[in-house]
């Protein structure tokens with residue numbers, strides 16, 4: 115069942131009923147101020163850090179779901195309604211929500227009144243703008259009351275939801291004309307406040323939640339709206355809010371537009387006050403003046419739309435498959451940008467109070483956005499590398515505000531170092547900027563330990579090859595990519611962290627997955643050394659890679675697939691002898707992507723085993739059979755009920771590894787089948803089962819062992835976004851930026867006879883047309899670049915500014 119449709123012309127997803135299976139959200143903002151906005155105008159906002167600078171409050175785990183947000187109440191006679199249906203839930207005569215690139219438009223109609231609510235965060239400014247257009251489409255005059263409402267958070271979201279003995283006494287506001295200022299804690303240690311404003315004087319206001327809602331009222335039945343109107347309350351402690359009332363009289367056919375803003379302002383220490391206790395509003399007033407009328411609002415919206423057009427023009431495919439095109443050209447790249455902005459912090463599943471930036475997560479996210487914003491990818495790489503330890507290991511997480519490694523979690527996740535090679539080399543392949551390798555970057559944020567970035571990569575590589583276990587495979591540490599496979603931790607008590615309980619380093623537990631990574635990214639490291647003219651170092655790296663390949667084919671091979679690991683006792687994880695967890699997806703994907711077993715047929719066999727043992731109609735599950743009892747020696751993976759999360763859920767992040775692996779072996783039909791099964795646009799028709807947004811990936815879909823097989827969770831903030839973009843843009847459509855040039859190496863389904871990709875790369879634009887007349891799926895038979903035939907399939911970079919015409923024939 116569908117709950118909307120894609121409007122490809124406008125790059126929007128249009129939702130036609132407010133009763134979506136879960137709130138379907140959008141992200142507004144791409145610099146410092148962000149808002150999450152659902153299809154019913156639920157959501158919240160923050161400045162930079164979702165925990166420390168929360169502007170509006172949100173109750174995640176609420177019933178009914180999603181009743182806090184940016185709501186507008188309409189009172190028309192005795193009828194009270196919201197254009198987005200929530201929170202009053204009066205049945206509308208018409209409803210529509212358009213989620214577009216950085217903006218959301220919600221439209222509702224009731225009893226001849228139409229309301230359109232548009233929300234976005236303008237480029238270069240710290241405010242959320244909202245325009246509400248109210249029109250009378252009926253035959254009689256209407257006397258309406260319109261009430262916008264937001265509830266402030268007392269800044270630190272964690273403290274806000276726990277420290278009530280203090281918080282109920284600290285809230286402060288100021289009211290000045292059409293603006294309501296939220297200034298809690300401004301008198302002492304803060305230099306920032308929030309402001310909600312309207313473009314005209316309201317007919318009433320409230321700033322105390324209790325006064326507006328009633329003590330026992332609530333978002334679904336605010337007392338002020340249902341009875342006599344706003345009361346002019348001034349909040350002292352308790353819960354500061356911004357509510358306003360506008361009385362509109364509309365003749366038939368008449369309409370009014372109101373513009374609102376929710377801004378975040380910082381003042382320098384010596385400019386905080388206008389008078390004792392009166393905040394300096396100069397900057398806030400300047401902000402309001404920037405959006406004083408509809409023309410300014412429209413201009414800011416146009417700038418935003420140009421911005422997105424620019425970003426998305428770096429990679430555009432035209433394949434004839436509308437689902438494929440809309441995912442590749444719009445939604446997958448859009449989600450990659452959201453993961454760049456948010457990492458894993460704030461969504462409807464991530465509270466914004468938990469994890470900081472992940473070392474491995476951020477390096478992988480980079481693979482999906484580097485082509486759109488290379489300069490910001492560069493900064494990100496340098497930030498990440500600065501949290502590496504001198505021995506090459508890494509803090510697993512770091513804080514976005516301080517950019518310092520997070521001591522609570524520490525290091526010991528032994529896949530982390532290699533992801534830095536993956537991210538940096540992807541950046542250089544994209545930009546040709548080898549100069550980044552000369553940048554001096556601290557270790558452990560200590561400037562005195564700074565070394566060129568190249569040295570950081572070298573230490574990543576060396577860390578892995580010097581931390582090997584009894585079989586010669588890399589030691590796993592606290593966990594490798596799979597955070598829930600905790601082979602050294604042995605957590606027995608509720609509430610303990612599965613990952614950081616117990617010793618971080620066992621001398622025995624080894625990871626076949628990291629071995630695959632070492633072969634894949636170690637080869638990239640060797641190529642980088644060679645490109646820099648460091649022949650000896652390249653050859654030395656290659657010898658280590660060869661050795662690891664041999665070890666993987668020996669201790670890492672189970673007969674029909676790659677093993678997953680060895681536990682702290684040296685027992686196999688992910689092998690035939692295991693009663694549960696016999697085969698895992700991760701090493702099959704990573705080892706085959708690395709080319710291990712390609713020559714002797716073992717790679718083929720491993721992927722055949724994946725197909726036979728892990729495939730389902732909704733994607734490939736992480737492992738089989740699921741763990742049905744808790745395995746102390748394996749950790750969190752066996753804490754989930756069968757079919758969920760890492761315990762045999764369809765973990766979408768590593769499905770694209772199989773896509774890349776299948777493409778590596780030339781299986782275009784199969785690669786595309788795996789791609790399609792988890793791709794949201796192809797799941798739109800089963801939204802009642804899938805439940806999350808049909809325009810973005812979710813981290814996890816319940817596997818076949820779960821009672822809710824096919825149900826997705828944790829949409830938006832997942833490494834799936836970047837990896838699926840890599841798999842479809844580079845492995846299937848086959849346009850691969852490499853250190854040496856742009857490789858054209860598609861592996862397509864046999865019924866895709868031709869397609870075109872327009873790709874911006876190193877300052878030039880490549881218009882690449884690929885045809886596969888005989889359905890061969892892979893192998894470039896002929897490559898013509900600007901009219902000339904090229905040997906091989908790697909195009910050396912052309913001068914900046916050129917438009918390069920490329921045709922490739924497969925066969």
Ligand code: BGC
Nearest residue numbers: 469596597598613750759760
């Ligand atoms: C989840 C993992 C996640 C980890 C982060 C676990 O509970 O299952 O998916 O990576 O937490 O710490």
Ligand code: NOJ
Nearest residue numbers: 458472475595596597598
């Ligand atoms: C989510 C985490 O963010 C990621 O780092 C990890 O690889 C996966 N879960 C798998 O456990």
